[in-house]
Amino acid sequence: MRLFAHQLRSEQLVFWRSREAAIFIFIFPVMLFLLLGAVYSGTHEGRPVTDYLVTGLLTYGAANTAFAGLAISLVIRRESGLLKRIRSTPLPPSVYLGAALASILAVFTLQSAVLVGLGRALYGAALPVQPLALVAALAAGALAFAAMGIGISGVIRSSEGASAVVNVLVLPMAFLSGAFGPTRNLPEALQAVADLLPLRHLVEVVEAVYLTGEGLGGEAASLAVLAAWGAAGLALAVRRFRWEPRER
Amino acid sequence: MSAISVRELRKSYGALEAVRGISFDVAVGEVFGLLGPNGAGKTTTVEILEGYRPRDGGDVEVLGFDPGRSEAAFRERIGVVLQSSELWPNLTVREVHRVFAGYYARPRDVDEVVELVGLAQKRDARVKTLSGGQKRRLDLGVALVGDPDLVFLDEPTTGFDPAARRNAWQLVRSLRELGKTVLLTTHYLDEAQQLADRVAVLRAGELVKMGPPSELIGDARAEIRYRRNGELVILETEDPTRELHELTGAALAAGYELDGLEVRRPTLEDVYLDLMDEAPPEPYA
Numbered sequence: 001m002r003l004f005a006h007q008l009r010s011e012q013l014v015f016w017r018s019r020e021a022a023i024f025i026f027i028f029p030v031m032l033f034l035l036l037g038a039v040y041s042g043t044h045e046g047r048p049v050t051d052y053l054v055t056g057l058l059t060y061g062a063a064n065t066a067f068a069g070l071a072i073s074l075v076i077r078r079e080s081g082l083l084k085r086i087r088s089t090p091l092p093p094s095v096y097l098g099a100a101l102a103s104i105l106a107v108f109t110l111q112s113a114v115l116v117g118l119g120r121a122l123y124g125a126a127l128p129v130q131p132l133a134l135v136a137a138l139a140a141g142a143l144a145f146a147a148m149g150i151g152i153s154g155v156i157r158s159s160e161g162a163s164a165v166v167n168v169l170v171l172p173m174a175f176l177s178g179a180f181g182p183t184r185n186l187p188e189a190l191q192a193v194a195d196l197l198p199l200r201h202l203v204e205v206v207e208a209v210y211l212t213g214e215g216l217g218g219e220a221a222s223l224a225v226l227a228a229w230g231a232a233g234l235a236l237a238v239r240r241f242r243w244e245p246r247e248r
Numbered sequence: 249m250s251a252i253s254v255r256e257l258r259k260s261y262g263a264l265e266a267v268r269g270i271s272f273d274v275a276v277g278e279v280f281g282l283l284g285p286n287g288a289g290k291t292t293t294v295e296i297l298e299g300y301r302p303r304d305g306g307d308v309e310v311l312g313f314d315p316g317r318s319e320a321a322f323r324e325r326i327g328v329v330l331q332s333s334e335l336w337p338n339l340t341v342r343e344v345h346r347v348f349a350g351y352y353a354r355p356r357d358v359d360e361v362v363e364l365v366g367l368a369q370k371r372d373a374r375v376k377t378l379s380g381g382q383k384r385r386l387d388l389g390v391a392l393v394g395d396p397d398l399v400f401l402d403e404p405t406t407g408f409d410p411a412a413r414r415n416a417w418q419l420v421r422s423l424r425e426l427g428k429t430v431l432l433t434t435h436y437l438d439e440a441q442q443l444a445d446r447v448a449v450l451r452a453g454e455l456v457k458m459g460p461p462s463e464l465i466g467d468a469r470a471e472i473r474y475r476r477n478g479e480l481v482i483l484e485t486e487d488p489t490r491e492l493h494e495l496t497g498a499a500l501a502a503g504y505e506l507d508g509l510e511v512r513r514p515t516l517e518d519v520y521l522d523l524m525d526e527a528p529p530e531p532y533a
Contacts, residue, residue: 084330
């Protein structure tokens with residue numbers, strides 16, 4: 001417990017001290033929200049579009065912090081030898097990974113609060129109808145994406161490629177899933193792709209608990225898809241995660 | 249008492265036998281050098297001792313532990329300096345030490361360690377602003393902050409300029425004064441000669457020679473060189489005093505000059521190069 005608290009504090013220090021991480025992980029989704037809010041207007045299914053931007057960017061934040069951010073930082077730390085170096089200390093590997101995860105969840109929590117608050121203050125967007133269910137849904141989404149992030153970090157070979165690889169996955173996924181605003185008139189083929197994406201299902205769950213009175217129970221199918229993606233990420237992590245730099 | 253005891257250690261990567269049954273002991277408080285060209289099995293051996301890699305055969309005991317079992321109690325007592333590792337670039341020297349100190353049950357005082365590795369002036373500087381040599385000293389400081397009994401140094405001065413190397417050597421000597429046991433790998437022969445109490449020379453996964461550097465050199469013959477009628481003459485001898493006396497006596501009596509006369513004690517490098525030449529290593533699969 002002492003070790004976990006120490007490592008969580010250290011992770012937070014490292015995160016906020018790195019301008020790149022703070023901007024890409026923390027500021028970027030908020031910035032996108034402000035941009036999209038300035039561009040989009042009108043209503044969607046009887047609600048202001050800005051309501052959907054809040055829910056959408058919350059889910060993008062989950063993918064961006066827990067998947068992209070975690071994967072990139074793990075690859076960079078592995079390739080720089082830091083992970084290997086830490087393995088020679090008494091810090092247990094499980095505590096290291098647990099603290100990295102907790103740290104990224106803390107950043108995501110803060111970011112979510114900023115998004116909801118800004119949406120309210122700037123656009124009069126709705127507040128969550130079911131706050132507790134929202135927290136549970138976002139936590140489930142972030143954990144699933146974190147599992148995928150740890151998994152994919154084992155597949156990415158170089159620090160230089162890490163950011164490119166994850167963004168090639170995350171940005172199109174976010175568009176197709178409606179995380180950057182409701183998707184209308186998607187061609188059938190793209191719609192079929194979108195329906196397989198984990199972010200699409202997280203968007204649906206978050207919209208349900210944030211905007212309507214529907215509980216998590218009504219979204220069992222989407223939660224199951226998310227869980228399946230999380231399990232696939234975990235399986236990949238178990239097979240491919242490495243502490244040591246790839247032989248160069 | 250041995251800090252490290254290795255018996256018949258074996259390790260293969262597929263068809264490549266990287267380590268082929270080597271044995272050695274390192275005493276508590278000793279600075280022990282592992283020498284050898286790239287691919288000789290140095291890093292594999294060290295990484296088995298550090299607990300990074302499982303072994304295929306043989307017995308290994310480090311500080312009374314089996315490093316293959318990777319216990320936290322074992323890692324409390326070792327310090328590791330890797331060939332290359334970059335610590336968080338945006339933290340300060342002190343912060344990096346403090347992060348690592350937090351991993352150990354009984355760490356040393358952070359400021360003391362920063363002072364010891366000569367970074368007191370830089371304690372509040374960010375890691376990314378340090379020079380290459382300063383970064384290596386940071387690596388060493390971080391390896392010492394847990395107050396280890398045994399320190400592994402994997403090629404600690406590769407890529408250093410001569411002045412930085414001499415500083416690093418001073419640091420290793422200070423480790424000895426602290427009573428630490430040090431296992432050093434290097435492919436710089438002068439480094440081993442300067443620092444190590446004993447060295448082991450590895451070639452193609454086998455241990456071909458072991459002993460104090462002076463003894464390894466002592467085995468070899470001295471060399472007398474001079475020019476006669478423009479031709480270089482090299483005499484190898486086990487008795488340089490007598491040989492030289494006879495040579496100079498003859499030259500004086502006959503009234504000629506021994507151009508470019510010199511007597512060379514072989515360096516560790518000569519011994520090492522001889523060892524590498526003796527039998528060509530078996531080809532790698």
